[in-house]
Amino acid sequence: MEGHLFQFALLFGVLGLAAAVSLSVRLPVVPLYIAAGVVLGVFLEPDEVVGFLGKLGVVFLLFSMGLEFSIPAPRDAGKFVAAGSIDWAFNFPVGLIAGLALGWSWQDSVFLAGILYMSSSAVVAKCIVDFGRAARPETETVLGIMVFEDLVIAFYLVLINTLIVTPSDEGPAAYLFALVRAAAFIALLIALARRFGKPLARLLAHRSEEGFTLVLFSFVLLVASAAEGAAGLSEAVGAFLAGLVIGSTGLKERASSTLLPFQTLFAALFFVSFGMSLDLRSMPDVALPGLVLVIVGVGSKIAGGYLAGRVAGHPPPLSAVVGLSLVPKGEFSVLIAALAASISSGHTHLAALTGLYVFALSIIGPIGMREADRIADLLRRRITPATERPTPGE
Amino acid sequence: MATRQTELPGVGTKHSIDLASGEELVVVEHRVGHWELARVDSEGNTTPLATLQSREAGELGRILSRGSISVEDSRKQMLFEEFSIDWVVLDDDSPLIGQTLQDSGVRARSGASVIAILRAEGSMASPPPEARFQEGDTLVVMGHREQVETFLRLFSKLAPES
Numbered sequence: 001m002e003g004h005l006f007q008f009a010l011l012f013g014v015l016g017l018a019a020a021v022s023l024s025v026r027l028p029v030v031p032l033y034i035a036a037g038v039v040l041g042v043f044l045e046p047d048e049v050v051g052f053l054g055k056l057g058v059v060f061l062l063f064s065m066g067l068e069f070s071i072p073a074p075r076d077a078g079k080f081v082a083a084g085s086i087d088w089a090f091n092f093p094v095g096l097i098a099g100l101a102l103g104w105s106w107q108d109s110v111f112l113a114g115i116l117y118m119s120s121s122a123v124v125a126k127c128i129v130d131f132g133r134a135a136r137p138e139t140e141t142v143l144g145i146m147v148f149e150d151l152v153i154a155f156y157l158v159l160i161n162t163l164i165v166t167p168s169d170e171g172p173a174a175y176l177f178a179l180v181r182a183a184a185f186i187a188l189l190i191a192l193a194r195r196f197g198k199p200l201a202r203l204l205a206h207r208s209e210e211g212f213t214l215v216l217f218s219f220v221l222l223v224a225s226a227a228e229g230a231a232g233l234s235e236a237v238g239a240f241l242a243g244l245v246i247g248s249t250g251l252k253e254r255a256s257s258t259l260l261p262f263q264t265l266f267a268a269l270f271f272v273s274f275g276m277s278l279d280l281r282s283m284p285d286v287a288l289p290g291l292v293l294v295i296v297g298v299g300s301k302i303a304g305g306y307l308a309g310r311v312a313g314h315p316p317p318l319s320a321v322v323g324l325s326l327v328p329k330g331e332f333s334v335l336i337a338a339l340a341a342s343i344s345s346g347h348t349h350l351a352a353l354t355g356l357y358v359f360a361l362s363i364i365g366p367i368g369m370r371e372a373d374r375i376a377d378l379l380r381r382r383i384t385p386a387t388e389r390p391t392p393g394e
Numbered sequence: 395m396a397t398r399q400t401e402l403p404g405v406g407t408k409h410s411i412d413l414a415s416g417e418e419l420v421v422v423e424h425r426v427g428h429w430e431l432a433r434v435d436s437e438g439n440t441t442p443l444a445t446l447q448s449r450e451a452g453e454l455g456r457i458l459s460r461g462s463i464s465v466e467d468s469r470k471q472m473l474f475e476e477f478s479i480d481w482v483v484l485d486d487d488s489p490l491i492g493q494t495l496q497d498s499g500v501r502a503r504s505g506a507s508v509i510a511i512l513r514a515e516g517s518m519a520s521p522p523p524e525a526r527f528q529e530g531d532t533l534v535v536m537g538h539r540e541q542v543e544t545f546l547r548l549f550s551k552l553a554p555e556s
Binding site for chain 1: 400405408422432434440442445
């Protein structure tokens with residue numbers, strides 16, 4: 001037990017340092033947690049307790065994503081779907097093709113496609129606030145694409161869990177059964193939420209702070225474990241669904257503020273244990289494909305975002321800003337990589353590559369966002385002859 | 395003039411007003427509690443105007459909704475399409491003190507009606523003509539916006555410098 005206490009003291013100390021560094025260099029904290037994990041992995045063995053608390057971190061991350069999730073108003077939905085589909089069409093197939101080109105199995109390539117596709121909505125939203133971009137017209141499009149991506153990842157997680165992770169004996173019947181079971185579970189949960197959502201909210205609302213926290217914890221973990229155990233879905237999908245249920249009851253704000261400290265703590269442990277699981281020896285092997293992936297991934301995000309911006313009706317410079325805003329990667333790519341690593345030991349390259357990729361894009365992405373106007377202006381100067389160029393404002 | 399409200403998931407709520415100049419005024423209400431004001435021209439170029447903490451935003455809102463009267467935080471006010479109801483505290487230098495409702499001619503001079511007098515000793519709804527104003531009274535005044543503003547200018551030190 002004493003060993004554990006010391007281990008956690010060390011872990012949280014290093015993570016706190018990473019968080020402080022992230023604040024002072026104004027970069028997202030997730031890649032620094034992973035880097036801290038890589039360094040700690042040299043001295044410490046990955047531990048069951050850390051792993052379990054990290055799993056709770058995933059549950060809380062996905063729960064708060066479900067909590068925040070809201071379907072956009074129908075009048076805007078057309079635009080979001082168009083822009084989001086373009087983003088998907090540019091980035092998902094690229095990962096699939098890249099995986100197959102690297103000689104990976106199609107399952108691993110599907111994982112890589114998800115990793116390359118998912119921007120980090122948390123990092124993007126934070127950059128938008130930090131860089132004072134909230135009032136700008138293209139921000140609506142960027143955040144609309146994030147909503148679309150969040151919706152896609154929910155389906156993606158359901159599909160990879162039912163089709164890749166769960167079936168033990170392959171064959172159409174097993175896949176069909178897995179899909180039907182997952183769909184039935186989701187339908188049942190939605191039906192229960194409609195029927196018992198209000199009584200559940202009333203039950204939770206009148207509790208004291210302790211009561212509320214404990215009942216909420218119990219509910220989230222119950223749905224997560226039911227999803228994992230009974231429905232062949234992952235605990236992450238279950239937590240997302242639990243978030244959707246609570247988010248529709250009017251307890252959104254309270255649940256969010258109650259769980260935030262736990263989410264911060266445990267999610268940090270998830271990222272650090274992902275970092276600890278990375279094998280430093282495999283890094284040289286993935287450096288070259290990693291560099292190619294970074295170039296291809298950044299390029300296709302910018303190109304897809306540019307086109308999505310144009311389709312949403314923005315002029316070229318703002319469309320370029322949309323493209324640059326979609327680059328940051330974060331928690332979801334790591335989540336997918338960890339899931340891939342958990343189902344087979346043959347995925348060490350995928351995990352190492354993702355670690356490298358997320359690390360690179362979490363640095364490139366926010367810098368690209370901060371300098372987006374200057375980069376867009378540079379692109380315009382290359383295209384527009386100097387005589388026609390309008391004098392820049394301000 | 396068209397106004398729109400859009401959700402910015404993970405950030406807050408965006409309110410936009412199309413201005414007569416062809417520009418757009420954007421007000422973003424951040425989830426974390428501050429407000430951002432910006433001007434967007436027809437080509438989508440954005441000029442940040444100000445970032446306000448919630449108290450500052452509240453003060454700005456009160457100023458804009460009332461013309462140019464600066465107000466205390468505690469004062470309450472209700473605005474409708476055309477008329478407003480306002481709560482006015484009578485200070486010691488108000489010309490109304492000591493006069494009755496009838497003698498003061500508030501209705502004739504401003505057009506606004508005193509619909510209630512609130513005081514510790516006993517408030518009056520629909521005060522009778524012989525009701526006498528005292529220092530510290532809170533008057534509930536109702537009328538068209540201009541009438542209430544005239545009332546404030548004539549009888550309260552909260553009046554704007556015109």
